[in-house]
Amino acid sequence: MIALPFPFKRRFHVLPGFNLALGYTIAYLSLIVLLPLSAVLFKTLTLSFGQFWDIISAPRVVASFKLSFGASLIAAAINVVFGLMLAWCLVRYRFPGKKLIDALVDLPFALPTAVAGIALTALYAPNGWIGSLFAPGGAFGALFGEQGLKIAFTPLGVLIALVFIGLPFVVRTVQPILEDLETELEEAAASLGAQRWQTFRLVLLPILTPALLTGFALAFARAVGEYGSVIFIAGNMPMVSEIAPLMIITKLEQYDYVGATAIALAMLILSFVLLLAINALQGWQAAQRTRKPGGKS
Amino acid sequence: MSRYTYKDYLLALGLLLCLGSAMAESTLLNVSYDVSRELYKDINPAFVAQWKAKSGETLTINQSHGGSSKQAGAVIGGLEADVITMNQSPDIDILVERGGLVAPDWRKRLPHDASPYTTTSVFLVRKGNPKAIKDWSDLTRPGLAVIVPNPKTSGNGRYTYLAAWGYALQKVGAGGTTAEAAAKDFVSKLFANVPVLDGGGRGATTTFTQRGIGDVLVTFENEAVLIGKEVGEDKFDIVYPSLSIDAAAPVAVVDKVVDKRGTRKQAQAYLEFLFSPEGQEIIARHYFRPRDAAVLKKHASRFPAIKTFSVESALGGWKAVQQTHFADGGIYDQIIVKK
Numbered sequence: 326m327i328a329l330p331f332p333f334k335r336r337f338h339v340l341p342g343f344n345l346a347l348g349y350t351i352a353y354l355s356l357i358v359l360l361p362l363s364a365v366l367f368k369t370l371t372l373s374f375g376q377f378w379d380i381i382s383a384p385r386v387v388a389s390f391k392l393s394f395g396a397s398l399i400a401a402a403i404n405v406v407f408g409l410m411l412a413w414c415l416v417r418y419r420f421p422g423k424k425l426i427d428a429l430v431d432l433p434f435a436l437p438t439a440v441a442g443i444a445l446t447a448l449y450a451p452n453g454w455i456g457s458l459f460a461p462g463g464a465f466g467a468l469f470g471e472q473g474l475k476i477a478f479t480p481l482g483v484l485i486a487l488v489f490i491g492l493p494f495v496v497r498t499v500q501p502i503l504e505d506l507e508t509e510l511e512e513a514a515a516s517l518g519a520q521r522w523q524t525f526r527l528v529l530l531p532i533l534t535p536a537l538l539t540g541f542a543l544a545f546a547r548a549v550g551e552y553g554s555v556i557f558i559a560g561n562m563p564m565v566s567e568i569a570p571l572m573i574i575t576k577l578e579q580y581d582y583v584g585a586t587a588i589a590l591a592m593l594i595l596s597f598v599l600l601l602a603i604n605a606l607q608g609w610q611a612a613q614r615t616r617k618p619g620g621k622s
Numbered sequence: 623m624s625r626y627t628y629k630d631y632l633l634a635l636g637l638l639l640c641l642g643s644a645m646a647e648s649t650l651l652n653v654s655y656d657v658s659r660e661l662y663k664d665i666n667p668a669f670v671a672q673w674k675a676k677s678g679e680t681l682t683i684n685q686s687h688g689g690s691s692k693q694a695g696a697v698i699g700g701l702e703a704d705v706i707t708m709n710q711s712p713d714i715d716i717l718v719e720r721g722g723l724v725a726p727d728w729r730k731r732l733p734h735d736a737s738p739y740t741t742t743s744v745f746l747v748r749k750g751n752p753k754a755i756k757d758w759s760d761l762t763r764p765g766l767a768v769i770v771p772n773p774k775t776s777g778n779g780r781y782t783y784l785a786a787w788g789y790a791l792q793k794v795g796a797g798g799t800t801a802e803a804a805a806k807d808f809v810s811k812l813f814a815n816v817p818v819l820d821g822g823g824r825g826a827t828t829t830f831t832q833r834g835i836g837d838v839l840v841t842f843e844n845e846a847v848l849i850g851k852e853v854g855e856d857k858f859d860i861v862y863p864s865l866s867i868d869a870a871a872p873v874a875v876v877d878k879v880v881d882k883r884g885t886r887k888q889a890q891a892y893l894e895f896l897f898s899p900e901g902q903e904i905i906a907r908h909y910f911r912p913r914d915a916a917v918l919k920k921h922a923s924r925f926p927a928i929k930t931f932s933v934e935s936a937l938g939g940w941k942a943v944q945q946t947h948f949a950d951g952g953i954y955d956q957i958i959v960k961k
Contacts, residue, residue, distance in 0.1 A: 383950070384959060443828075450833040477833070478818045561772060561819040563958045574821075575774045578691040579948065580716050 365593065368586040380584050381591040385563050386572050392480055393569040394595060397548035400487035401495075401541045408495025408540060409533070415496070416503040430496050433489055438553025445486055446558045449477040478560030483568060486555045491544030498540035502533060534610050542603040549596055649682045650888055653703035655690035655713075655777070656822060657845060658871075661908045662707070668904060669895045673888070681888060689822060690777050697723065697876065704880050704889040707873045710777045712940045714874050721878070728874040735934075737870035738896035739910040742930055743778075743785040745861040746830065746839040746846045753837045757863045758789040761838065762811035769836035770816050771826040773954055777869075778823035782840045783954060784943065785867035786812050788931050792865060810957035831858075842869060844909035847924075868930040871910070 369377060380386065415427055433441065449456040451473075458464045459474040466473035476482050506529070514524040552570040559566045569592055576585035652662060666683040673681050686693065686701070694713040697703045698720045706724070708714055717723040729735045747755050753766060761768050773779035790808035794801040820826040823841055830839035831853050838861075839846075846860050873893050880886040895901045902914040906921045918925065937943050947953045 380950075385955070446833070450835070452834040478835075556821060557825070560817070561821065562817075563819075571821075575772075577695065578689070578775045579944075579950075580691065580695070580720075581950070584950070 362593065365586050365589050368583060369590045371583055372587060377587050377590075380587045385567065386569075386588060388564045389567045389569045389572045390591070390595070392483065392566065393549055393592075394599075396480060396484045396487055396568075397545050400484055400491050400548050401545035403488050404491045404495045404544045405537050405541050408492055408544075409499055409537060411492075412496045412499040412503055416500060430493050432493075433491075434493050438490070438551065439557070441489060442486060442554035442557035445482075445489060445554065446477050449482055449485065449558065451475065451477070453477070477558050478562075478566065480566050482558040482560070483555055483566060486558050487548040487551060490551055490554055491548050494543035494547060495537070495540030498543065499533060499536045502536040506532060531610075531614055535607050538603055538607045538610070542600055545603075546596060546600060549592065648679055648888070649684060650704045650885060650892060651684045651686065651702060652705050652707055652892075653686045653693050653697055653701060654707040655693060655709045656687055656824065657842075658707060658709075659685070659687045661905065661910065664904050664908070665896065665901060668900060669892055672895065672900070673891060676891075679888075683892070689775070691775075702879050702883065703876050704883065704885050705873060705875055705893055707871070708777075709869065709871045710780065710940070711870075711872045712944060713777075714872050715940065717874075717876065723876050723878045724874050725877050729872070731875075732873065732893060733897055734913045735870065735872070736874060736893075737872045737913075738893075738901065739905045739912055740868050740870045740930075741842045741844050741910050742866045742869055742928060743782050743840055743863075744843045744846050744866065744928075745863060746841060746849060746858050747837065747861055749857050749859060751859055751861065755838050755861055758786050758808075758812075758865075759793070761786070761815065761840070762808060763815075766815050766838070767817050767836040768812060768815045769818065769820075769826050769830045769839040770813075771823050771841075772819040772821055773948065776820075776822045776826075778826070778842055778845070779819075780948065781842070781867050781869045783809060783813075783947070784933060784937060785840075785863075785865075787947070788867060788936050789863070789865050791936070792931075806953060806957065809953075813957055843911070843925075847909045862926055862928050865929045865931065868932040870932065 372380070381390075411430065415423065415430075447453050451457065451460040456476050458466070459469065459476060460466050461471060461473040463473060468474075474481075476485065510528055511524055514528045519527070550570060552568070552574070555568055556571060559568060559571070561567055561571060569588065573585045573588050576582075576588065652666075654662060662683075662685055666685070670681050670683060673679065686696075686703070688696075690708050690710065690713045694706070694708070694716050697706060697717060706714060706717065711729075714724060714728060718726050718728070725731075732738075745755055745761075747753065753760075755761065755766075760766070770782050771779035773783040786809050787805050790805035791801050794804045818826075818829050818835060820829055823845055826839060826841060827845060827849055830836050831849060839849075841849075843860075846858075850858055850860070873896065875886065875889045875893060877886075880889045896905070897913065899914055899917060902912040902917040906912045906917050906924070909924060911925050912918050912921070931937075933940055933943055945952070
């Protein structure tokens with residue numbers, strides 16, 4: 326037997342062979358993830374840094390980055406709040422049609438994105454069911470001044486589409502944690518005199534935060550890259566409602582493949598940095614919890 | 623467990639292989655742009671029947687449709703298209719530039735610069751023309767909403783932009799820098815009136831007809847007529863401007879592919895069929911303007927006379943147009959970002 330250094334001391338594992346498993350993991354990741362991504366990198370490397378910077382700092386591209394990342398962050402935040410509520414409802418309550426609603430949550434996953442985009446546009450356009458309520462002359466239109474509130478073909482429309490596609494990520498990551506959570510915990514907190522809000526903030530939230538952060542990260546990552554469902558509702562006005570993936574498509578349409586990969590690389594780096602930050606936040610939060618077991622109540 | 627033995631599988635595989643090799647001799651792949659789908663659905667059976675009568679060979683023609691630049695990109699990437707049928711020549715020129723898939727003289731190998739039909743940019747307005755839109759100059763009126771597909775991503779949008787540009791040049795008169803400045807001012811006013819830029823022609827159609835946005839949709843004549851037929855003729859009117867652009871649809875045999883697959887004879891005959899009276903008749907039925915004078919005359923009621931100019935004659939060819947107007951930082955970018 327080979328003597329392994331301390332961290333690799335042999336222990337019993339269900340699956341055989343740490344070396345085999347690690348080798349497989351790395352090979353698989355390389356093939357599926359790293360190879361396509363490095364192709365993006367290498368294609369971009371044919372540009373000088375100056376050229377690369379000119380492409381990604383063009384005002385239209387910068388505006389599209391702001392919209393894509395800004396709207397994705399807001400959409401993910403909205404989904405964290407309402408996704409948690411939905412998951413709570415589905416786990417803790419029994420009501421007729423619960424199975425049906427549970428299945429409905431996954432619909433944004435399964436629906437072809439273009440279908441979602443067209444449906445949302447039809448709803449929120451100034452002559453759609455919801456859009457007409459906010460149009461001048463609609464039920465709520467007057468609340469927003471003479472012009473009413475335009476939803477489709479504005480950044481607001483983009484946000485709605487991103488909220489739609491991101492919802493399942495939060496619900497599905499939080500749901501299993503909630504299911505494992507024993508109600509005894511809350512009962513104990515209550516019997517120790519905690520108010521409802523205290524129980525939620527000091528007992529439930531710390532347990533749920535890692536799952537919520539994961540859901541947030543997944544919903545965000547999906548929203549940044551989303552094209553199909555957004556493109557119909559965005560209106561695609563330069564400097565206002567152009568999303569970053571549209572800038573890539575625009576470059577491709579002009580056969581400017583290198584320019585397209587330059588924007589793709591910039592998006593990739595930005596997304597990676599943000600996801601890394603979310604991961605770090607998760608780690609920090611876990612450390613906080615172990616330091617102060619049980620909170621301060 | 624499966625009831626099939628390996629022998630059954632071998633048999634099936636063998637049959638598939640036979641079928642595959644039999645088909646390989648007599649298939650053509652036509653890679654085309656988005657809205658030609660219905661046209662080629664009619665063209666293909668007619669040509670297959672004619673080819674069968676002439677050569678005895680049974681031909682299968684497969685179609686692939688999508689956004690034109692994406693389609694050309696797929697062919698560059700290795701999609702084995704025997705023929706490519708597009709709605710603007712840059713999408714064929716790119717196959718000459720990248721990988722030499724098509725010979726540089728493709729325009730000379732078929733009549734009419736290798737374009738069997740043309741269409742032109744016209745206006746679709748709401749019934750009764752409530753905003754009294756007659757010509758391009760009306761589209762620059764403040765407060766009017768004009769629906770145009772994105773010229774950066776759509777051939778339809780590019781033709782619209784160029785039609786407006788050509789109109790402005792002609793109106794100011796002689797060329798030179800003043801005319802160019804005036805034309806730039808004209809198109810920037812027009813695009814200031816555009817509230818939504820859809821990715822493609824069909825998207826713009828939906829925005830205008832289904833979402834009820836805009837006073838006028840600028841699109842191809844065949845698309846405008848089809849909208850009337852599909853959505854109801856009592857809802858829209860077509861307005862022909864005083865001058866518009868000649869949107870010729872070019873076709874080419876993909877030399878590298880047909881030489882490899884041995885399908886040059888069939889591919890060439892297929893494209894020539896488009897120029898034959900029979901092919902031209904089918905084309906006219908789909909509201910594309912045929913090249914054949916006799917066929918055009920027969921359907922004259924469908925195609926009101928309209929003065930047109932072509933990119934080659936008035937604007938110095940596609941290469942120059944791409945450079946000055948649509949490249950990054952070109953005139954289109956300048957007018958749209960300024961806004």
